[in-house]
Amino acid sequence: MSTSQESKVVAYYEAAGTDYRRYWFSPANLAMHFGYYDSTVKSHGTSLLKMNEVLASFAAISPDDQVLDAGCGYGGSAIWLAKNRGCQVVGINLVPEQVSAARRFAKTSGVEDRVSFAEMNFTATTFPDESFDVVWALESLVHSDKKEAFFREAYRLLRGGGRLIIADYTLRESPALSSDQKTTLTPWLKGWALADLLATSEYIQALQASGFQKVETRDITEQIRPSVNWLGKLHLPTWPTADIVAAIGRVACRIGLYNDIRLHGIEAGICQNRALRAGLWRYTLLRVQK
DSSP: OOHHHHHHHHHHHHHHHHHIIIIIOOTTTOOOSOOOOOTTOOSHHHHHHHHHHHHHHHTTOOTTOEEEEESOTTSHHHHHHHHHHOOEEEEEESOHHHHHHHHHHHHHTTOTTTEEEEEOOTTSOOOOTTOEEEEEEESOGGGOSOHHHHHHHHHHHEEEEEEEEEEEEEEOOSSOOOHHHHHTTHHHHHHTTOOOOOBHHHHHHHHHHTTOOEEEEEEOHHHHHHHHHHHHHHTGGGOSOHHHHHHHHHHHHHTTSOOHHHHHHHHHHHHHHHHHHTTOEEEEEEEEEO
């Protein structure tokens, strides 16, 4: 990830951390990602934990695995994996406040012997070759403007037979988005410090160019749609027009209740929801084996 993009990501999460803690996650899940809904899920909080379960099963994580959580947020997935799969996990993150908080959460969760956290760029880590059995990237890769560098680094870090598991937003494959349709996604990308969105086929091509050959994909758009809608309900008072959002936000910024980054984050959530309703993007899991 480039230095300029790193700065955008850190600035976004430093500004938006309060909103995530207040409106999205709880101490029971510590999740910053979308949730997975099936017939067993009855609440927002449960859906966030279910996503960890689905990805862990997709990656076939066992107690013997060494896992790298690339872009670990507040450590929710890493802690869940240690508690529920019994594996060793290292979480890395660019945001100092989140790394410090993740360490505290690991201690209070009783898994500090199985989980550690470090401030590090996941495209250029300091770990030795073949250090991990699984590299886990849950809604983190989309922030990087150097995805190919991440794939090469993941390949270097994985042992033979190791798995890279990715869960992220992808562009609709067919028909391909027009230039105008891509432009409508700009508030989402800008507001959440996302570098760009790729189609699943572009991911596969880049992965294969990095040395990976065995790629399995799964579209879970319908399973995350209720979670996107749940976020939309949080923004319901701001839905009429982006102009109204901006006007309210400017007033809030003047009196110190909000800042521009948090305002753009709200606009991003609205844009993302509308784009999903328009069928412009999908939510895709990729399981890649070395």
